[in-house]
Amino acid sequence: MVAVIKHGILLEKTDNGFENEGVFNPGIFQEENTVHMFYRAVRTGNFSSIGYCKLAGPLTVVERSKEPVFYSSNSSEFQGVEDSRITKIEDTFYMSYTAYDGINAFGSYATSKDLKNFERKGIITPKFTFEEYSDLIKKNCDKISDAHIMFYSLFARYRLLELMKGKIYVWDKNLVFFPKKINGKLAVLHRLYPSIQILYFEDPVELTIEFWKEYVSNLHKHIVLLPKGLHEGSHIGAGCPPIETEFGWLLIYHSAQHTSKGFIYYACAALLDLQNPKKIIGRLKEPLFSPTETWEKEGYVNNVVFPTGTAIFNEDLYIYYGAADSRVAVASVNINDLLKKLKNK
Structure with missing residues (x-):
């Protein structure tokens, strides 16, 4: 095995209202000896925003904001913005995150030129009810592992889909941008349970319902990694x-x-x-x-x-x-x- 050194805890919760329950899952961007950290900050009631701190070198915190630097702004983010990742592509920073409304979780992103002012680009992952997704994913039956289908089959078996219809959508989380375009397109990893898939696009307007229907119907073509091992x-x-x-x-x-x-x-x-x-x-x-x-x-x-x-x-x-x-x-x-x-x- 490769030797791993654990350096311990860098940040813990504070008495500040926006992070009094916990701080974790930080997005990181390195500029030479400076590390910019955009961490998930949770306040009472499990509401999440993004906090910021700066490190000199890999381990020394030299600055920490007392207020969130990115927070909920619409109904899809009612419960919070979670688990940011930061990538720089050419001259633009991309911050991907999970938009969580208390029930549904979707992959979203925002862009910035200075890591201070972010422009939301919105949700880019599919928005399908469990029933809709189940119908699409079953088209992969002979080309995909049973784990992708079993979860949704159980919902159907116990008629839970009828109860949730139109209320609960399939979660798509862990949106992560590659730091450069591949074949001229933005490349993004994401997770439709239980594997990691890859998505390519030039402009988010391309990601229509029809696009996602075709994508999920052929999910086997987009899988990067399948779960493997205990x-x-x-x-x-x-x-x-x-x-x-x-x-x-x-x-x-x-x-x-x-x-x-x-x-x-x-x-x-x-x-x-x-x-x-x-x-x-x-x-x-x-x-x-x-x-x-x-x-x-x-x-x-x-x-x-x-x-x-x-x-x-x-x-x-x-x-x-x-x-x-x-x-x-x-x-x-x-x-x-x-x-x-x-x-x-």
Whole structure:
């Protein structure tokens, strides 16, 4: 295995009203020795906004905003904006996040030129009821793993779809932009349970209902990674924005294992082809790291390490993650050792 160093907790909740329940799952952007962190801040009632802090080097907090820098602005975000990821493409920053209204969760994004003022681009993931999605996903029956269909089949079997019809939509979360266009298009990882898929588009206006009907009807064509192994027994999702290396896209993602005591979330790693990210060059057979510390095992949600951003200092890849849905922590690994391990898989 690749040696991972856990550096401990970076941020915890404060008495400030917008973050008095927890801080976790930070979006990260590195500018030389400066690390900009846009973390999920939760206040009483499980309402989320995005807080900001600045680090000098990988571990030293030198500035922290006392107010949220991005927050709910419409009904689809009523319960909050969650789990931001930050990517810079050409001269524009892309902040992807989950829009959560208390029932439904959709992938959304906003853009910025300065990391201070963000322009919302809106929801870009599909908006299908469970019944609509079930009809579409079944068209993949002979080309996709049963896990994609079983979940929705259970809803149908117990007639839950009839009760939820028109009220609850299929969740699509973990929206993560690649840091450069691929074949002239924006490339985005997202998660329709339980695998990671890739989406290409030039303009969000392309992502119509008809587009998504065709996409979901052929979901097997868009899958990048399927759950594999015991630690991925429930589902997986994109974690940090992919890192371009000479060997391929380094992807740090999360997985969830269902156990008798609930889910356990892990940090995982894979290496994807630069031109065709659906081509897997290498993938760790075991988690990169797991919840082992008390502050990862105990919190608002127990047994969670949830990676959402990275920074590179010398040969060390620092991975920033949410610990037990309560605090921000960081771990590091030698990036060359990790790439070597992945290339030999």
